[in-house]
Amino acid sequence: MHKDDYRNKIANREALIGVGLVIFNFIWWYAFAYGLGNKDPSEYTYVFGLPAWFFYSCVLGFVVMAVLVTIIVTKYFVNVPFDDEGEGK
Amino acid sequence: MNWEAIYPLIGFLIIIFLVGAWAGKRVKSSDNFLQEYFLGERSLGGFVLAMTMTATYGSASSFIGGPGIAYNEGLGWVLLAMSQVVTGYFVLMILGKKFAIVTLKYKAVTMVDFLKERYQSKWVVLFSAISIIVFLFSAMAAQWIGGARLIESLTGMNYTSALFIFAASVLFYVTIGGFRAVALTDAIQGSIMFLGTLILLIATIIAGGGLSNIMADLNAENPNLITPYGAEGNLTPTYVSSFWILVGVGVVALPQIAVRAMSYKNSQSMHRAIIIGTIVVGFIMLNMHLIGVLARPILPGIEVGDKVMPLIALEVLPTWLAGIVLTAPMAAIMSTVDSLLILVSSSIVKDVYLNYMQPEASHQRIKRISISVTAVLGIIVFLMALNPPELIIWLNLFAFGGLEAAFIWPIVMGLYWRKGNKYGALASMIVGVGLYVFFDVFYPEPLGMHSVVLPTVLAFFAYVGASLMTQKRVMSN
Numbered sequence: 001m002h003k004d005d006y007r008n009k010i011a012n013r014e015a016l017i018g019v020g021l022v023i024f025n026f027i028w029w030y031a032f033a034y035g036l037g038n039k040d041p042s043e044y045t046y047v048f049g050l051p052a053w054f055f056y057s058c059v060l061g062f063v064v065m066a067v068l069v070t071i072i073v074t075k076y077f078v079n080v081p082f083d084d085e086g087e088g089k
Numbered sequence: 090m091n092w093e094a095i096y097p098l099i100g101f102l103i104i105i106f107l108v109g110a111w112a113g114k115r116v117k118s119s120d121n122f123l124q125e126y127f128l129g130e131r132s133l134g135g136f137v138l139a140m141t142m143t144a145t146y147g148s149a150s151s152f153i154g155g156p157g158i159a160y161n162e163g164l165g166w167v168l169l170a171m172s173q174v175v176t177g178y179f180v181l182m183i184l185g186k187k188f189a190i191v192t193l194k195y196k197a198v199t200m201v202d203f204l205k206e207r208y209q210s211k212w213v214v215l216f217s218a219i220s221i222i223v224f225l226f227s228a229m230a231a232q233w234i235g236g237a238r239l240i241e242s243l244t245g246m247n248y249t250s251a252l253f254i255f256a257a258s259v260l261f262y263v264t265i266g267g268f269r270a271v272a273l274t275d276a277i278q279g280s281i282m283f284l285g286t287l288i289l290l291i292a293t294i295i296a297g298g299g300l301s302n303i304m305a306d307l308n309a310e311n312p313n314l315i316t317p318y319g320a321e322g323n324l325t326p327t328y329v330s331s332f333w334i335l336v337g338v339g340v341v342a343l344p345q346i347a348v349r350a351m352s353y354k355n356s357q358s359m360h361r362a363i364i365i366g367t368i369v370v371g372f373i374m375l376n377m378h379l380i381g382v383l384a385r386p387i388l389p390g391i392e393v394g395d396k397v398m399p400l401i402a403l404e405v406l407p408t409w410l411a412g413i414v415l416t417a418p419m420a421a422i423m424s425t426v427d428s429l430l431i432l433v434s435s436s437i438v439k440d441v442y443l444n445y446m447q448p449e450a451s452h453q454r455i456k457r458i459s460i461s462v463t464a465v466l467g468i469i470v471f472l473m474a475l476n477p478p479e480l481i482i483w484l485n486l487f488a489f490g491g492l493e494a495a496f497i498w499p500i501v502m503g504l505y506w507r508k509g510n511k512y513g514a515l516a517s518m519i520v521g522v523g524l525y526v527f528f529d530v531f532y533p534e535p536l537g538m539h540s541v542v543l544p545t546v547l548a549f550f551a552y553v554g555a556s557l558m559t560q561k562r563v564m565s566n
Contacts, residue, residue, distance in 0.1 A: 011187035015505065018182025022175055022338060026330075033168050033317045034326050041312035049300025051315050054164050058171045062371040069178045069367045077363075079356045082189050 007080050014077060021072070025065050032057035094403075094412035095244050101281070101416045102258050105274050105423070109262025112270035122456045126267035127198045127435040133272055133353045135361025140279035141272040142349050142362070143370045144424035146176055146340065147282060149235035151374060152418035156381030157394025163307065163314030163385075165324045167378040172330075174374060175337040176346075177367030181359055183341050184350040187504050189359070192351040199432075200344045200500070201440040203351075207503045210511035211445075216518055217496070218440040221344050222433055224491050226470070227484035229429040233474040236422040242399055243415055252474055255423075260467040263427045264460055268352070271427045278420030283369055285417025288410065289402055290376045293383045296405040306386035314382070331538035334545055339493035342500055344436075345428045430470075434463040487526060490541035494521030497545060498552040506556075510563045513556030521548035 037053030047055040119125035133141070151170075159166040188203075195206040201221070205214045237252035244251070262270045297303040307314040318324050340346055353359050377398075384391075384401040391397050398418060402411040438459045443450060450458070473481055498521070499514040524544035528535055535543050 007186065007190060011185055011190070012505065014185050015183050015187070018179050018185070021182070022179055022333075025175060026333060029168075029171060030326070030330065037317040041308060041315055044315065046301065046304065049302075049304055051164065051304065053317060054168070054315075057317075058168060058375055062171065062174055062375055065174055065178075066364075066368050066371060070364050073178075073360050073363050077356075077360050079360075080186055080190075082186070082193050082355065 010078050010080055017072060017076065021065070021069065024068075025061070028061050028064065029057050032061065093408040094415065097409070097412040097416055098240075098243065098419065101419065104277060105258065105262060108273050108277065109266040109270045112262070112266030112273060115269055116265065116267050122452060122459070123198050123439065125269065126456075126459055127431065127439065128348070128352050129267070129269040129272055131193070131352055131354065132269075133349075133358060135353075135358040136365060137272055137276045138349065138353045138358055138362035139365035139369060141275035141424075141428075142180065142346060142366055143177070143373070144275040144279035144282065144421065145345055145349065145428040146173075146343075146370070146425075147279075147373055147421050148425035149232055149239075149418065149422045151377055152282070152421045153235060153239065153395050153398055155378050156384070157397045159378040159381030160385050160391065160394060160397045162319045162324065163311075163316070163382055164379075165317045165319040165329070167375065167382060168317050169324070169329045169332050170336075170374050170378040171371075172333045172337040173340075174367065174371040175333065176340045177370035178363050179338055180341050180346055181350060181363045181366070183501065184347060184504070186356060186359070188347075188350050189353065189356075191504065197351065199435045199439050200347045200351075200496075201436060204499055204503070204514070205440075205444070208499070208511040208514050210515070213499070213511050213514050213518075214440060214444060216515065217499075218436050220492060220495050220518070220522065221436045221440075223484065224488040225345065225429050225433050225436075226466075227481045228488035229426055229433065230470050230473045230477060230481045231485040231488075232422050232426045232429070233470055234477060236419065236426065237474065238395070239399070239415075239418055239422065242396070243412075249475065252471065256467060256471040256474075259423055259426055259430065260464060260471075263430050264464045264467070267459075267463075268431055271424075271431050272349075272352070274427065275424045278424040279369065281420045282373055282417045285414040285420075286373050286376045286380075289380055289406070289414050289417075292405040293380050293387065293401060297383055297387050300383075303383050303386055307382070310386070310389075314385070325537055327537045328534070328539065331542045335490055335493070335539050335541045339490075339497060339541065339545065342493045342495070342497035343489060344492060344496065345432045347496075347500060348432060348435075430463060430467060434459065434466055437462050437466075487529065490525055490529075490539075491522050494525045494541060494544045494548055497521075498549050502549075502552055502556075508560065509552060509556045510559060512559040512563075513552040513554075516555035517548045517552035520551040521545060524548075 033053050045052045116125055124130050192203050197203045201214055201217045204217055236255040237248055240251035240255055241248050304315055313320050313322050381397055384397050388400055388404055402414050495518045498517040502509045521544050525541055529540040533540055
């Protein structure tokens with residue numbers, strides 16, 4: 001029973017991290033897209049040939065998420081056994 | 090016939106066959122048929138897990154339909170498609186270790202097994218199994234039609250022979266190899282999708298004379314194409330954001346995805362899969378849709394959106410390379426269809442037959458029945474795709490949203506909220522599916538959001554409300 005408790009804690013924490021990442025991802029995506037994209041296209045600035053809103057929201061946003069996910073998973077995700085001891089076949 | 094484009098397709102099919110045959114051997118030698126055939130004995134490593142999730146999720150719409158809409162709507166549709174990056178990490182993080190631990194403890198083989206053990210209710214099981222069979226069967230038929238159309242347009246064969254080739258290939262490896270064949274072929278198919286996207290992106294940018302040039306052309310044609318608001322300016326932020334539910338976080342509840350969250354070997358595989366999955370899914374979604382937009386100045390005036398992707402590949406690449414790249418959408422469709430087939434089959438065999446019709450069936454009998462159900466299902470889908478009935482097409486429109494609305498709370502709350510009970514689960518499923526179909530038919534896009542959003546929110550309250558109200562009743566049992 002105690003073993004279950006410690007694994008549950010880890011699982012709950014990691015699920016919350018997942019929710020946090022989605023919220024961060026959404027804010028980044030939304031803020032750049034509609035923050036920079038909400039003007040006349042003739043006033044757009046460009047990064048690497050793409051409109052700035054698109055570059056920051058979609059291209060950079062994806063790269064940031066990929067890096068962030070990699071760091072968080074390797075640093076903060078804990079390895080746990082899935083089967084209870086002695087229960088394997 | 091366009092032979093140069095056909096050779097890569099034939100090569101692709103041969104590789105897939107070989108993998109299927111190899112997995113079939115594993116099925117024969119396994120001493121736990123159900124776990125092996127429907128779950129690959131929980132042995133997936135990180136790379137295969139990431140790829141099978143991505144490839145199952147990435148379907149005809151990511152490679153054919155989506156780029157076609159992006160061609161017409163511009164960058165706004167790419168923005169919308171980017172809500173799917175979430176699926177790469179969210180599904181495995183949310184279901185995560187808890188799902189793996191719990192389903193192993195329950196000895197679950199399907200997602201419904203989990204619901205059955207968690208809620209101990211016949212009605213929850215039957216309602217879930219029926220929704221899965223009905224919705225995913227329709228989704229499968231729609232994907233088969235897409236697969237056949239693609240072979241038709243690539244090779245110049247007629248629709249029936251194209252459908253036959255497609256159906257025969259999928260049926261062969263799924264029937265004999267089960268889940269392991271599906272996952273392994275998905276890994277190959279996912280890699281092809283990734284590489285195909287990369288090659289096509291580079292070639293398209295070069296053919297268009299660089300990104301700046303293409304953006305200038307788009308701006309000259311219709312400035313709206315480079316805004317986040319769509320070609321007509323009618324993609325509102327609310328509407329686009331609401332797709333975060335349908336194709337983003339809601340994906341957690343798709344049975345064909347959730348079942349994968351119980352198929353991996355250990356937590357290291359899961360960690361690796363989260364990282365690989367996020368990168369691959371994001372890369373494919375961003376670039377395939379972007380290719381659709383970039384194709385517009387290069388090949389203006391394509392009327393049928395679904396043709397954008399095949400046409401641009403043939404335009405910007407040498408024929409043989411286009412043939413290779415165009416196995417990518419083929420791979421995307423196959424990898425979705427195979428997963429749906431094995432899932433619907435598992436639902437019939439495990440969730441309905443073994444649970445309620447013949448719980449004492451012998452090992453040999455289960456084996457025979459699983460393999461025949463899979464084959465017969467495939468044949469029925471084939472016949473339906475020959476001449477698709479209206480009902481199937483109509484149901485397919487609701488398939489993903491309907492399953493999400495039905496299952497998201499019974500799964501997620503079932504894992505993390507101890508007080509959730511069968512009444513909550515049933516209420517949530519009925520409210521979710523019922524309201525979703527109701528809104529979509531009578532009052533589409535309530536509050537400017539995709540029709541799935543409001544029913545999903547209300548299903549949450551139904552779950553919590555019904556669970557709390559029946560707390561005493563459950564306690565006294």
